[in-house]
Amino acid sequence: MKKWIALVVIVSTLFSCVKENTNGNIDNYNRQKLLSNWVEHSIIPSFIALETEVQAMQTIKNSFANSATQDDLNKLKNNLFEAQKAWQYTAMFDLGQNFEDLASFRLFTGNYPVDPVLIKEQISNINTTVDVNFNSSASIHYQGLNAIDYLVNSDTFTSFENKENYQLFLSKVIDALLTRISQRKTYWETNKETIINNTNKTATGSFSVMINDYISYAEQELRTAKIGNPSGIFPTFTTSKNPQNVESYYSSENSKALFIENLKALKNLFYGASYDGSIVSGSGIQEYLIFLNSDITIGNQTVLLSKYIEKNFDDIDVAVTILDDDFAKQVETDNAKMIALYNVLQDFIPLLKTNMMQVLNINIDYVDSDGD
Amino acid sequence: MKLLQTYISTHKTKAATLAAFRVLFGVLMLVSLLRFISMDWVEQFYIAPQWHFTYYGFEWVQTLGVYTYGLFALALFSCVGIILGYQYRISMLLFFLSFTYIELIDKTTYLNHYYFVSCLSFLLCFLPLHATFSLDARKKGVQYTFVPSWTVDSIKLLLAMVYFYAGLAKLNSDWLFRAQPLKIWLSTKTDLPLVGSFMNQSWFHYTMSWSGALYDLTIPFLLLMRKTRPYAFVLVVVFHVFTRILFNIGMFPYIMICATLIFFDSSLHERFIYMLKKIINKPLKATVLTREFYTVKSAKNILFIISLFFVFQLFLPFRNLCYPGELLWTEQGFRFSWRVMLMEKVGYTTFTVRDSVSGKQFHVKNSDFLTSFQIKQMSFQPDFILEYAHLLGDHFKSQGHQNIQVFVESYVALNGRLNQLYIDPKVDLYREEEGFHNKKWILPLNDEIKGF
Structure with missing residues (x-):
């Protein structure tokens, strides 16, 4: 009898050592170092860069005399392009955003295509006393970087009769944009420590949330928005080309450059490089996958998963290189090449969504049920 | 035949074994249910989802919404009845029905453990677990010292089958020669004390795979033999x-450890009952008679049902042989066959709804219809994908869309292989029907x- 009591005691102690639902997926990779690298070397610097550009735009538009000069416009165009490039790094993560908001930072600041009809409507209705509604879900079609692109890069500026209204609207769009950017930047700066120290691997752990955002960003922004929509793969399969759906349509000669920046943002976090690429500490997804010793079986071969993802990055590079700088032009002249790039991306996204998520062993669910 | 007849009619064992099993089973189920409720899973799995994935043939089992808590209350009450041995058969039947009903609401939550509990509680409905140490016996004024051996042995048989079949299922090239999926699962557990440093090493993955298969295949026999039994039990616990x-894996390990105690000599169970009696410290009423042997009423019918149950259990796990293709990939005949821990499978599945006449189409946002847990499970299981395709078709039809077709683009990765296309993207799933036939798509x- 005593033996049995002893056994029961031993067993129950053993069990109590195992805390309920800690979700024992804990590996001892240094996630804190990775998170700190991402947040401090990539995310925050990219927000600073973006804010700087938009602040410059604000200064320019504030100094508009009665009417903006061509010189002002050219300066705005330059700053806009720089801001658009920096934006690619900032719009990836939804951390700290209220999910009840009608749209995310990404949509409020970088949605495209914007709607010229809505923008013109806003311009006609504008007056100095009533604020423009920049918070409705419809407002994503008349604000953000791509609205500014329409305002400064299309020929509307010269053709628009009511210059005063026009400039007032431009001014409000820039102000609203800057406010949002500064808010997000402040969020990251004030919550830096909390985010970096939340290293657990449950669904609410920083790495879990960020890796999910990383993949959705690759899926929705890099693949669908930048390539799928203009090439006509999305929203219909019936290849009806939509060149007007490229990013920055009114300066579409920049669209490829923006795609490349977006891809670089994803690569930086993968390789553990800083925002401007100057520091490569290596604390990134690649290192994590190597740490986990994770390989992948392709036919009879076994290769390192990280190597295979690198190969996919290379494949994307190759497919992009042959494209025109102007994606709108590319769609018009030879859409097959756009679709070819889409197909390469379509190999890449499932690789992240299935194989990578599998080995990182992260809970996608907020509900944590038992397994088999 | 004669041997079998004597075994059935004369072989006996102590009723205390069944009583001990009853108490343990009741307590474990009670704790499991309370744990389930405390995790808020009733809300998350049965109330919050807009829609549930049903079992083929059991589409009529629907969630009761907030009244699902009532089902849990019923199951909890029957657990108390089981523990006390109060109206045992009704309690057990109610437990079986309420528990199984809950499980049938949504196959998203399917676990072999739950199926095991349903099977076991079905079997227990027919066995005299209340022959002694029960309120029933006290009320009736009769308790029994012995019960027919086959009652206890049938529980052992079920347990042995679960282990053995789980072992058989592990005899495949992924498990034995690629150490999958353990390699994937163990590699992320390097933070564990003591064993953590092994978790990322190949030899450890293989050792675990092979010893796991060996354990499952041999443990029923090691438990059956008196000489090896104590060691076997240590193995079970470890x-x-x-x-x-x-x-x-929640409560399952506890349930299995306690259940395997049934293989031990009845002296152990008698001591357990004795200990409980001492704790309760309520003297037996003088009026309670102790009789020698419990005779099962309508034993023939009961034995017939139990035999049928076991024949069914014997063959059901092999039904995958009726289907072509890789079982782990197509999952045709995967459930209800003790295939535990065999797969690490993740899918990425998106749907397109199309008007076949106008050619207009749009992508579906899965989270508009399903919970994240449902999306995860749907993404790599064909019957889920089909059922969801029909849900989408019906939904958009009711919204006035016409000539609806539903197509799917699905990528699935299995046991460390590179993901690949899972479902034929050219097949209109809205026109495919669920059934026992082979899913050609x-x-x-x-x-x-x-x-x-």
Whole structure:
């Protein structure tokens, strides 16, 4: 009898050592170092860069005399392009955003295509006393970087009769944009420590949330928005080309450059490089996958998963290189090449969504049920 | 035949074994249910989802919404009845029905453990677990010292089958020669004390795979033989504690450890009952008679049902042989066959709804219809994908869309293989029907998994 009591005691102690639902997926990779690298070397610097550009735009538009000069416009165009490039790094993560908001930072600041009809409507209705509604879900079609692109890069500026209204609207769009950017930047700066120290691997752990955002960003922004929509793969399969759906349509000669920046943002976090690429500490997804010793079986071969993802990055590079700088032009002249790039991306996204998520062993669910 | 007849009619064993099993079973189920409720899973799994994935043939089992808590209350009450041995048969029947009903509401939550509990509680409905140490016996004024051996042996048989079949299922090339999926699962557990440093090493993955298969295949026999039994039980404890540490498998290890106690001599169970009696410290009423042997009423019918149950259990796990293709890939005949821990499978599945006449189409946002848990499970299981396609078709039809077709683009990764296209993207799933026939629209796995 005593033996049995002893056994029961031993067993129950053993069990109590195992805390309920800690979700024992804990590996001892240094996630804190990775998170700190991402947040401090990539995310925050990219927000600073973006804010700087938009602040410059604000200064320019504030100094508009009665009417903006061509010189002002050219300066705005330059700053806009720089801001658009920096934006690619900032719009990836939804951390700290209220999910009840009608749209995310990404949509409020970088949605495209914007709607010229809505923008013109806003311009006609504008007056100095009533604020423009920049918070409705419809407002994503008349604000953000791509609205500014329409305002400064299309020929509307010269053709628009009511210059005063026009400039007032431009001014409000820039102000609203800057406010949002500064808010997000402040969020990251004030919550830096909390985010970096939340290293657990449950669904609410920083790495879990960020890796999910990383993949959705690759899926929705890099693949669908930048390539799928203009090439006509999305929203219909019936290849009806939509060149007007490229990013920055009114300066579409920049669209490829923006795609490349977006891809670089994803690569930086993968390789553990800083925002401007100057520091490569290596604390990134690649290192994590190597740490986990994770390989992948392709036919009879076994290769390192990280190597295979690198190969996919290379494949994307190759497919992009042959494209025109102007994606709108590319769609018009030879859409097959756009679709070819889409197909390469379509190999890449499932690789992240299935194989990578599998080995990182992260809970996608907020509900944590038992397994088999 | 004669041998069998004597075994059935005269072989006997102590009723205390069944009583001890009853108390343990009741307590474990009670704790499991309370744990389930305390995790808020009733809300998350049965109330919050807009829609549930049903079992083929059991589409009529619907969630009761907030009244699902009532089902849990019923199951809890029947657990108390089972523990006390009060109206035992009704309690057990109610437990079986309420528990099974809950499980049938949504196959998203399917677990072999739950199926095991349903099977076991079905079997227990027919066995005299209240023959002694029960309120029933006290009320009736009769308790029995012995019960027919087959009552206890049928529980042992079920347990042995679960282990053995789980072992058989592990005899495949992924498990034995690629150490999958354990390699994937163990590699992320390097933070564990003591064993953590092994978790990322190949030899450890193989050792675990092979010893796991060996354990499952041999443990029923080691438990049956008196000489090896104590060692076997130590193995049981070590094995299940280890799985509990490594994996998120809830109450299952506790249930298995307690259940295997039934293999021990009845002296152990008698001591357990004796101990409980001492704790309760309520003297037996003088009026309670102790009789020698419990005779099962309408034993023939009961034995017939139990035999039928076991024949069914014997063959059901092999039904995958009726289907072509890789079992782990197509999952045709995967459930209800004790195939535990065999797959690490993740899918990425998106749907397109199309008007076949106008050619207009749009992508579906899965989270508009399903919970994240449902999306996860739907993404790699063909019957889920089909049912969801029909839900989408019906939904958009009711919204006035016409000539609806539903197409799917699905990528699935199995046991460390590179993901591949899972479902034929050209097939209109809205026109495909669920059934026992082979699902031809599942694309074949670009690989072969040898073995069971």
